[in-house]
Amino acid sequence: MLLAILMVLAVPCTRASAAVPAGVWLIDGKAAVQIFDCTGQLCGRILWLLTPRDPQGRLNRDRNNPDPALRQRPLCGLTVLWGLRPAGPDRWGGGWFYNPDDGKTYRVSAELRSADLIVARIYVGIPLFGETKTLVRVAHGTSAGWC
Template sequence: MIRKIFLTTVLAVACVITASAQNADAILGKWLSKTGEGQILIYKKGSKFYGKLAWIKVPNDETGKPKTDEKNPKAELRSRPILGLEIIKDFVFDGDDVYEDGTIYDPKSGKTYSCKMTLKGDVLKIRGYIGISLIGRTENWSRVK
């Protein structure tokens, strides 16, 4: 009888852990930014989530060369291409379709912000902020199908 209860408990815990991991991975894939100027590929490294610019509407500058991270505050990084740039880093899934404790980099301004992401179906709410999340801006990204 005790063995049966133990096995049932272990199975229930395994199901909950599996369901949680599947929910966490729902964010994986390509997302179109609010402006439609870029697609961000969200992927996983270990247990954390990251995102890189997989496509940009205008990939080259006026001279025909690939756009670079010219606004980066670190001079040594200004020559790296924007396409393929990792702009979302270190997000942790905390349940309830929320991803926290990460940062988002804006190559247009060269600034990095604390960020929280909330998944609502095929819409990803991106909340970038400085300090506390009450002071920030939210954008809705849509899933690329």
Template sequence: MILGLALAMGAGVFLPSMPARAAGDDITGWWFDQTKRAGILIEPCGQHLCGKVAWLREPLNPDGKPKVDANNPDAKLKTRPICQLPMIGGFNKTGQGEWEDGWIYNPEDGDTYKSRMVLQDDGTLKVRGFIGVPWLGKSQVWTRPPTTLTECTPA
């Protein structure tokens, strides 16, 4: 579907304006997941940072219908669109370039994991999802798209 890890490393036309790169250790804005099949838009939400799948390279299933959260264990959520799907939330800044205490949702397995994010020196974002403690998890490296992505709209 969108992501290849057993954590929520989720989830197109490019606009020629507005650079996607933020200044300093600000991680708000657009990120490609590791596969570059999903664009995640990270924004402030109250006192925390949250993010949603706001762009999909292939927004439709093979049958031509919008991709949905089919693997969600909650039957009421199985039909919600992947486009605009909340994917990360609850992150608190804990240091220079570090955010912890968050969660990340994986639409490929329908599970939600604890998560932390660290902005690397090269400008990439290391996103780690885990169960219990961070060393029981997996990481992905997200990159900034070269320009701002066009936000998808759920059907």
């Protein structure tokens, strides 16, 4: 009996992994991100913007970035979600979200609530003081503003 218990304890515990919900997801009607697998983690890049161009007709840039050297990079194609690791079935945590609106990077966790709905918690410090964002799956290329 003791040998059986020791064998069970010696087997490493594995977390239930969450399959990355690949596709295009709309956030607050202002931006859409393409969610993709990046080395077993969940990542996302901007694919659509409600207002993709400035008044001069140029693609919007990352003008609020705290690093002046990065302020000229286009928002289209910019990776804004990264490092989300599986934290259980249909759950991810420990990731990062870069918000081009304020140039700040936040912690993020996410949960797939249905095939077409992700609920994400974006925060600094602890999730309690964060903000909840709802991401809804959309078809790629169905309106103007695509990168």
